[in-house]
Amino acid sequence: MNEPVVSLEGVHVLHSARGGGLFRRDVVHALTDATVSAGRGEILGVVGESGCGKSTLAKVVVGLQQPTSGTVRFRGEDLWSLPARRRREEFGTSVAMVFQDASTALNPRLPVRRILRDPLDVHRRGTARQREDRVRDLLDLVGLPGHVAEALPGGLSGGQRQRVAVARALALEPDVIVADEPTSALDVSVRAQVLNLLVDLRATLGLGLVFISHDIQTVRYLADRIAVMYLGRVVEEGPAAAVAGEARHPYTRALFSATPSLLDDTERIVLTGPVPSATRPPSGCPFRTRCWKATDECAVEFPHATLAAPESGHSWHCVHPEIHPGSHPETHPSRR
Numbered sequence: 001m002n003e004p005v006v007s008l009e010g011v012h013v014l015h016s017a018r019g020g021g022l023f024r025r026d027v028v029h030a031l032t033d034a035t036v037s038a039g040r041g042e043i044l045g046v047v048g049e050s051g052c053g054k055s056t057l058a059k060v061v062v063g064l065q066q067p068t069s070g071t072v073r074f075r076g077e078d079l080w081s082l083p084a085r086r087r088r089e090e091f092g093t094s095v096a097m098v099f100q101d102a103s104t105a106l107n108p109r110l111p112v113r114r115i116l117r118d119p120l121d122v123h124r125r126g127t128a129r130q131r132e133d134r135v136r137d138l139l140d141l142v143g144l145p146g147h148v149a150e151a152l153p154g155g156l157s158g159g160q161r162q163r164v165a166v167a168r169a170l171a172l173e174p175d176v177i178v179a180d181e182p183t184s185a186l187d188v189s190v191r192a193q194v195l196n197l198l199v200d201l202r203a204t205l206g207l208g209l210v211f212i213s214h215d216i217q218t219v220r221y222l223a224d225r226i227a228v229m230y231l232g233r234v235v236e237e238g239p240a241a242a243v244a245g246e247a248r249h250p251y252t253r254a255l256f257s258a259t260p261s262l263l264d265d266t267e268r269i270v271l272t273g274p275v276p277s278a279t280r281p282p283s284g285c286p287f288r289t290r291c292w293k294a295t296d297e298c299a300v301e302f303p304h305a306t307l308a309a310p311e312s313g314h315s316w317h318c319v320h321p322e323i324h325p326g327s328h329p330e331t332h333p334s335r336r
């Protein structure tokens with residue numbers, strides 16, 4: 001990856017939620033000690049079960065959620081210490097978001113032309129004429145015909161609406177787009193088209209993508225790197241081939257074993273027991289209550305990151321990692 005555009009360093013997000021009693025408030029550990037980066041030209045896939053913190057991570061990356069603690073860096077600077085104007089004008093135009101459901105994310109009363117012009121008007125990009133040209137170019141970029149500019153979102157198909165949402169995210173020429181389950185509201189038949197569009201945009205514009213999904217197969221197909229989350233924590237991260245093919249964290253192995261491909265003969269691991277509550281995560285490794293390898297040691301503390309090899313960029317947090325033929329038995333303890 002090039003220089004990271006956004007990086008999270010030890011980011012925690014806590015929410016206050018209504019607890020059991022009338023006046024009781026519980027603390028939800030939505031994101032715990034997350035360290036990941038996103039930059040141009042790279043697709044980072046983020047996977048994990050429902051409620052593991054994927055959307056929270058997405059919101060932190062795009063600046064919609066301020067961390068409770070930890071640091072978010074924008075091109076090396078502390079994002080939340082920047083003056084609001086720089087945050088809005090520099091960060092806000094460098095990182096954009098595509099939401100899950102374009103039918104709620106796009107204003108139903110505005111024609112597509114206005115939807116695409118809006119960010120250009122707000123940020124005073126070019127002359128009126130240039131903005132009109134840009135609207136046409138944006139439609140072209142996402143494979144939509146020019147006449148779509150006059151349509152209202154309700155008059156478009158789901159796939160076309162999501163293309164408009166992608167075009168709007170591209171309006172200010174961002175470096176990174178965060179896409180939170182961008183195809184889960186679409187018919188299966190058009191999902192691949194929207195996914196291919198995102199991959200093409202990476203190739204043509206050198207765009208970086210943070211792709212949030214619970215669809216393991218899609219992430220495996222799309223991503224250059226994969227971050228695996230469990231109960232608010234990133235438990236494994238690294239090059240997609242290594243994470244998917246040589247998973248070290250037992251949770252990652254279980255997750256990927258649920259979608260065997262023709263190329264491997266991994267045995268399917270079925271996880272039993274409920275995911276613990278994010279208001280009372282287990283001590284130590286959060287996965288230990290469902291892990292077939294757990295020992296008393298796992299309850300003591302969340303394991304430090306271990307790096308496969310210094311240059312591999314493949315790391316995991318587990319004291320009983322999976323061993324693969326050819327993998328280095330001596331691994332390299334690293335940052336937390």
Ligand SMILES: Nc1ncnc2c1ncn2[C@@H]1O[C@H](COP(=O)(O)OP(=O)(O)OP(=O)(O)O)[C@@H](O)[C@H]1O
Pocket residue numbers: 015016017028029030048049050051052053054055056057214278
């Ligand atoms: N505003 C909030 N107030 C209270 N709890 C919240 C809030 N936002 C998220 N949470 C909780 O934080 C945890 C992480 O939520 P998040 O939406 O990030 O997970 P997710 O992996 O994206 O889930 P899904 O795949 O279902 O969208 C969950 O336990 C969720 O209930």
